[in-house]
Amino acid sequence: MTKELRRLGIMVLFMFLSLFVATSWIQVVSAPELNENPLNRRTLYDSFEVQRGSIIADGTEIATSTASDDIYAWQRQYENPDVWSTITGYINPVLQSATGLEQAMNQELSGQSASAFFQRLDQIISGQDPRGSSIELSLDAAVQQAAYDGLTSRGYTGAVVAIEPSTGRILAMVSTPGYDTNQLASHDSDAVNTSYDGFLQADPSPLQNRAIAGDLYAPGSTFKLVVASAAIASGDYTMDSTFDNVASYTLPGSTHVVSNASGGTCGSGDEVTLHDAIRLSCNVPMAELAVELGEGAIREEAEKYGFNTSFETPLVSTASSYPSLGGDDAQTGLTGFGQGQVTATPLQIAMVAAGIANDGVVMNPWMVDDVIGSDLSVQQTYDPTQFGTALDADLADALTEAMTASVQDGAATNARIDGVDVAGKTGTAEGDADEPYTLWFTGFAPADDPQIAVAVVVEDGGGQGQSGSGNTIAAPIAKEVMEAVLGR
Known part of the structure; x- marks a missing residue:
C-alpha cells in the first residue's frame, strides 16, 4: 500500500x-x-484597458491616452494628426483594430513586451494601475512638417521619405493625403464608423501608406542609379565608359523604340559617357547598358540596395520588386530607365540614395530610437544595423559626382541649395499612353558629408498630366526637406 x-x-x-x-x-x-x-485578439482587447504609453517625436507627444467616461477607460488622442497619421496610425476598441505604430508597437505601448517585465512586476507589487511604455521616434518634427507641407501646399498626392544615411534612422515619412486619426480613435460607434466609411470611399485614399506600401510605383529614371551601380560594380565599366550617342534605340527582339526625354541625343558629340547619361538623365544609353549587363546583374545589385526585401521599420514595407524577366532583353532594357516590370516604394528609393551617400553601405531603415518605461527608465534602445554593401567607397564617390553634376547643371537643377552641394537624380515614370506621369526625385546633401537622403514621389503628374517632370514637380519638395535638416 x-x-x-x-x-x-x-x-x-x-x-x-x-x-x-x-x-x-x-x-x-x-x-x-x-x-x-x-x-x-486577447492582446488587442487587453490593450484597450491599459493607459497606453505615448508616441514621442522630437520631444513632443504625438499620441497620448486620456481617461474616458465609458467602458473602455482610456481614449487615444493625436496631435497634428494629418501630419503624423502615416506614422502613428490609430487604435480603436469600437473598430477593434489598430494600424501604424499603434499596431506595430502594441506590445510596448500596452506594457506587454518582454522588455517591460520588471515594470509589470513593480506595478503588481505596488498596486499601481497597469501602464504601457512610451516610444521615442527618430523622426524630426521640422523635417516631417516640411515634407507634409511640401506635398499638401501644392495639392499633391504622393509621399516623402527622408533617411539619415550613416544610421538608417528615418527622419520623415509622409503620405498624402493624410487624415485625422482622432476621428478613428473616437468611442462613438456611429461617428467612427461614418468616418471610417468616408475614408474608405475617398479617392485618393488617405488610409494608404504610399511611402512604404499600396500600389507600388515605376521608379522611372531614379532606377538609373541602380543600373549605373551594377555597371561600375562589375568592374567592366567606369563612369567614363562611353556609348554611341544616338537619339533612339530599338529594344532587342521587339519593335519598341526608346527615346531620350529631349527627343534628341544625350548632349552633343558622337559618344556619351555614363557620367553624362546620369547627369542629363538619358534613356537610350541606359537601356543599352541594361541589355549589356543582363537582368541577373541588375537584379543582384538591386537586391544589395534592398529590392525584393520587406523591411520592418517597425512599420512593414511592401517589397520593391525587380522580378525575373525570363531573359527578355526588351524588358531588361526597359528597366534600364525604371520602366517595365520594376516597381519601388519611396522608402526603397531613399535607401538607394542613402546607400550611395554612405560610401556604398546600405543601412536597415528604422524609426524607433528608444522604449521608455512609465518610470522613465530606458527599457530598450535600437542601434543602427547594416543591411549590406552595394558599392565600394570609391565607386560610390564616382556615382555621387555624376549626381552632383545633375543638380549643378543637369536634369535636377531645381534641387539646388545655395552654398551646399546636392547630389540628386530625377525620375519621370510613364504609364499607359494617356496616363499622367509619376514624378520622382531622390538625392542627398551635403554631397561630401551627407546628413540626409530623401525620396519624393508625386502621383498624377502633379496635376500637369504629361507636361510635368521630376525636376519641376518633385525636386523643389526634396529641396525644402533637405533644407529643414541642414538648417536645424
Missing part, C-alpha cells in the same frame, strides 16, 4: 511539475510570440 501511495505521489508530483513547466513556458518564454500573433 505504501509503495502504491508513493508511486501515486510521484505521479502527481510529476504531473504538477509538468503543468508548472508548461504554464511557465507559455507565460514567460512563449508570451512575446503569442502576444505578437495577429490572431491573438
Whole structure:
C-alpha cells in the first residue's frame, strides 16, 4: 500500500511539475510570440484597458491616452494628426483594430513586451494601475512638417521619405493625403464608423501608406542609379565608359523604340559617357547598358540596395520588386530607365540614395530610437544595423559626382541649395499612353558629408498630366526637406 501511495505521489508530483513547466513556458518564454500573433485578439482587447504609453517625436507627444467616461477607460488622442497619421496610425476598441505604430508597437505601448517585465512586476507589487511604455521616434518634427507641407501646399498626392544615411534612422515619412486619426480613435460607434466609411470611399485614399506600401510605383529614371551601380560594380565599366550617342534605340527582339526625354541625343558629340547619361538623365544609353549587363546583374545589385526585401521599420514595407524577366532583353532594357516590370516604394528609393551617400553601405531603415518605461527608465534602445554593401567607397564617390553634376547643371537643377552641394537624380515614370506621369526625385546633401537622403514621389503628374517632370514637380519638395535638416 505504501509503495502504491508513493508511486501515486510521484505521479502527481510529476504531473504538477509538468503543468508548472508548461504554464511557465507559455507565460514567460512563449508570451512575446503569442502576444505578437495577429490572431491573438486577447492582446488587442487587453490593450484597450491599459493607459497606453505615448508616441514621442522630437520631444513632443504625438499620441497620448486620456481617461474616458465609458467602458473602455482610456481614449487615444493625436496631435497634428494629418501630419503624423502615416506614422502613428490609430487604435480603436469600437473598430477593434489598430494600424501604424499603434499596431506595430502594441506590445510596448500596452506594457506587454518582454522588455517591460520588471515594470509589470513593480506595478503588481505596488498596486499601481497597469501602464504601457512610451516610444521615442527618430523622426524630426521640422523635417516631417516640411515634407507634409511640401506635398499638401501644392495639392499633391504622393509621399516623402527622408533617411539619415550613416544610421538608417528615418527622419520623415509622409503620405498624402493624410487624415485625422482622432476621428478613428473616437468611442462613438456611429461617428467612427461614418468616418471610417468616408475614408474608405475617398479617392485618393488617405488610409494608404504610399511611402512604404499600396500600389507600388515605376521608379522611372531614379532606377538609373541602380543600373549605373551594377555597371561600375562589375568592374567592366567606369563612369567614363562611353556609348554611341544616338537619339533612339530599338529594344532587342521587339519593335519598341526608346527615346531620350529631349527627343534628341544625350548632349552633343558622337559618344556619351555614363557620367553624362546620369547627369542629363538619358534613356537610350541606359537601356543599352541594361541589355549589356543582363537582368541577373541588375537584379543582384538591386537586391544589395534592398529590392525584393520587406523591411520592418517597425512599420512593414511592401517589397520593391525587380522580378525575373525570363531573359527578355526588351524588358531588361526597359528597366534600364525604371520602366517595365520594376516597381519601388519611396522608402526603397531613399535607401538607394542613402546607400550611395554612405560610401556604398546600405543601412536597415528604422524609426524607433528608444522604449521608455512609465518610470522613465530606458527599457530598450535600437542601434543602427547594416543591411549590406552595394558599392565600394570609391565607386560610390564616382556615382555621387555624376549626381552632383545633375543638380549643378543637369536634369535636377531645381534641387539646388545655395552654398551646399546636392547630389540628386530625377525620375519621370510613364504609364499607359494617356496616363499622367509619376514624378520622382531622390538625392542627398551635403554631397561630401551627407546628413540626409530623401525620396519624393508625386502621383498624377502633379496635376500637369504629361507636361510635368521630376525636376519641376518633385525636386523643389526634396529641396525644402533637405533644407529643414541642414538648417536645424
